[in-house]
Amino acid sequence: MRPRSALVGALLALTAACATTTTAPPGPSPDTSRPLLVASGADLTTPGSPAGTGVRRTLIDEWNRLHPTRPARIVExxxxxxxQRSELIGALQSGSATYDVVNLDITWIPEFADSGLIRPLPASALPDDDFLPQAAAAGRRGGRTYAVPFNTDVGLLYYRTDDLLKSGTRPSDLAAxxxxxxxxxxxRPLSHNTYTTQLAAYEGLTVNTLEAFWTAGVNLVDGEGRYTGTEDDLRKGLDELNRLTIANYLNPxxxxxxxxxxxxxxxxxxxxxxRSWPYAYNRLDAALDPSSPLTRFGVARLPGVAALGGQSLGVAATSTRPDDAAELIRFLTGRSSQRALLQAGFAPARRSAYGVEDSACTAANPAAWYYDRPVRKGSEPSASPTPEGRRPGYTTLLWCALREARARPATAHYVTFTRLIQREVHRMLATHDPGVDETAHRLQERLARALGGR
Known part of the structure; x- marks a missing residue:
């Protein structure tokens, strides 16, 4: 018979051997021979520049200068x-692309998180309280943070100043x-083509539709992504949207x-x-003759409720370099990077980039409601070297509009939801057949199923 100590030793050895054979194998080693790959849509902010020379590439170039042993590259x-969404999902599911960081529209985050295509972020990359709260909340899912706001967006109202004045309306009247x-x-008395917006059957139509619904006091979806609307709600919201077309206000x-x-x-x-997004400001500033009063324009808060837009950065679940990817995200969403985004025409997600206190966003402050671009003379450059120095009114307006913006429904089935809205609402607006009542009935039958993934 073996001594007890020998038997115990044998059992411990056997246990250790079993533990060794059942331990999961280590993951793949990080491939540091290649750059970190950032998948992103095209940069629309720099007018007249060749593709790939916008502010996003400038920020990546700065990262590469500071981190020469860990370079990054944008894949447009x-x-x-x-x-963009389809290509990203296909690449991440199949493993055909080695993306490390993905730049996601904020409406995609629930789908990508629930599908395991992006991974929860470490504490070192989490957004702090300097970020716009709605934008930061869009990156959270199930109590975990999957994405950090890179840039945000809000619907704004642009106006041709002299034409607006001819109609008897002043820029200062717009807040009313x-x-x-x-x-x-x-x-309306000025022109039958008073208003231009985005009503083609794509996401722009969904945004316009939701803005009309929210302005009419209608919410279709709760915080859990469940449908809560009624046919009467739908009719009320569609009536508000339809006001744009029934009296020939709309540019066809x-x-x-x-x-x-x-x-x-x-x-x-x-x-x-x-109605457009902040990126249009720099485009108009470059396109219109700065010396002519006939092309003077301004920008104001959108009457009613404006939609929140924007993109957020997440770490691809298939990345073999998640720590480096998280550090790159922290750099791209840092304070200096956010200030660069503002100068280029993006709407940053950080309050500090604007240099505006929330106390400025009052009804009594004209800068919180509109900005009438002054006419510049001679060869004065149109680009703003320091937006807060050259355009303090615009910067204040933009931050105040963002504070009041409303996020679109947070649901993993957002794509099904938005495609249904686009199909039914575009048909109503373009043909008036079916009309509001029938469109409301058709949507009521289908929206709950769409938000349930059916």
């Missing part, structure tokens, strides 16, 4: 948002209007317009007012 995805429909009724080109088409229409003088 297709311009169309739906194509509670909806786009109310505003259009006031400026809007029905097939995306952001680039609506911007071209407004630049050419085809409408007095335009």
């Amino acid at each position: 995805l297709p311009n169309a948002t739906d194509d 209007f509670h909806s786009v429909g109310d505003l259009l009724a006031a400026v 080109a809007s029905l097939e317009a995306d952001e680039s088409v609506s911007l071209a229409q407004f630049t050419q003088g085809a409408s007095v007012l335009m």
Whole structure:
């Protein structure tokens, strides 16, 4: 018979051997022979610049200068948002691309997180309280943070100043209007092409639709992504949206317009007012003759409730360098990077980039509601070297508009939801057949199923 100590030793050895054989194998070693790859849409902020020379590439170049042993490279995805999403999902699911950081539209984050395509972020990369709260919240899912805001966005109202004045409306009057429909009724005598917006069957139409619904006091989805609307709610929201078209306020080109088409229409003088995003400011500033009062323009808060947009950065679940990827995200969303985004025409997600206190966002402060771009003379450059120095009114306006912006529904089934809205609402606006009542009935039957993934 073996001594007890020998038996115990044998059992311990056997246990150790079993533990060794059942331990999971280590993951793949980080491939430091290649750059960190950042998958992102095209940079629309730099007018007249060749592809790939926008502020995002500038920031990557600065990272590479500071981290020569861990360089990064941007991989640009297709311009169309739906194509970007499809390509990203296909690449991440198949492992055909070695992306480390992905730049996601904020509406995609729940889907990518729930599908395991992006991984939770470490504490070192989490957003702090300097970030716009709604933008930071969009990156959280199930109590964990999956993405950090890179840039944000909000719907704004652009106006051609002299045409607006001819209609009897001053820029300072714009804060008094509670909806786009109310505003259009006031400026209608000037032109049947008063307003240009994005109503083609793509995400821009969903944004316009939700803004009309929210302005009418209608919420279709709760905080858990469940449908809560009624047919009466849908009818009320569609009536508000339909106000844009029934009295010939709308530039007809809007029905097939995306952001680039609506911007071209407004630049050419085809409408007095335009709903667009902050990136349009620099584009207009560069496109319109700065010495001519006939091309003076301004920008204001969108009457009613404006939608929050933007992109956030997450670490791809397939990245073999998640720590380096998280550090790159921390750099790209840092304070100095955010200030560079503002100068280039993006809306940063950090409060500190604007240098504006929340106390400035009051009804009594004109800068919180509109900014009328002054006419510049001679060869004065149109680019702003320091936005807070050259355009303090615009910077204040932008931050105050962002504070009030509302996020689109947070659901893993957002794509199903938005495609249903686009199909049914575009048909109503473009043909008026079916009308509001029938469209509301059709949506009521389908929206709950769409948000349930069916």
